[in-house]
Amino acid sequence: MTGRGTALLGRPPHPGGGRVPRPAPPGIRALPGGLLRSARPRQWVKNALVLAAPAAAGELDSLHNAARLAVVFLLFTTAAAAVYLLNDARDAEADRAHPVKCRRPVAAGEVPVPLAYAASALLAAAAVAGAAALCNPLTGALLTAYLSTQIAYCVWLKHVLVVDLAVVTTGFLMRAMIGGVALDIPLSRWFLITTGFGALFMVAAKRYSEAVQMAGGGGATRALLNEYTTGYLRFVWQLAAGVAVLAYCLWALENDAADAGALLPWRQLSMIAFILAVLRYAVFADRGTAGEPEDVVLRDRALAVIGLVWAAMYGLAVAGL
Incomplete structure (x- = not known):
């Protein structure tokens, strides 16, 4: 079968030709590290956007606000990790054909695909439950909306022209909004426009x-x-x-x-x-x-x-x- 025919069946051809070799079964000791790397620690810096609205409003000068924002940061990081795991599980076959993404733990076989799905569901449930218990209702609703749109993106919207750019941009915008929502800070329209189009700039780039x-x-x-x-x-x-x-x-x-x-x-x-x-x-x-x-x-x-x-x-x- 040609490389194109293989791709149509959902199994991308290996860069060197032929079918992509499946990785060997992972070892037990590799699982914790693999799960952690699948959560993309380097990308946690993006969640610092939860500080954007409170910082712009000068509301970072109290211990109470700092503690609440720390909770929001942790919850958003948990939700984002759930999305990364889901994305890696769904794209495992395609990632194995990529010269860089083939080293992702799920694609490399360090984390089994079923375990990635299970960990994703557990983290998503923990984020929603934590938001309901520790934050105001609007914060919980915004975090739930973030998870819903990102899951829809992983499953379907990433294949819709232009909408994929809008969904990823919205994820950044929600990060910037949630800090202000958690502290009941009114959000300036210029703040939202600047943040939204700044995010679109980086996503499109x-x-x-x-x-x-x-x-x-x-x-x-x-x-x-x-x-x-x-x-x-x-x-x-x-x-x-x-x-x-x-x-x-x-x-x-x-x-x-x-x-x-x-x-x-x-x-x-x-x-x-x-x-x-x-x-x-x-x-x-x-x-x-x-x-x-x-x-x-x-x-x-x-x-x-x-x-x-x-x-x-x-x-x-x-x-x-």
């Missing part, structure tokens, strides 16, 4: 990088990438970057009255750092090397410095100094 790598022979497991063109994905991340910058500037200028007693207009000055951060990230997006956003953010020193400068400026604005 990630897809663009994957499409570039696929065109270069790197392989890809997202079948929908074949439906996108690199030109279209470039258009999306450029459009999203522009809207995010515009929304942030309007947000900063709208609050100029709050900076009346400050030494300098820090909120307005933070626009410079924000724009520089977007431009710096766009360098990696344009090269097609923004496939792992957390790696770009954590490993690029210039971007890290710009981010710290932005945080310092915005912190001074919130403090009114």
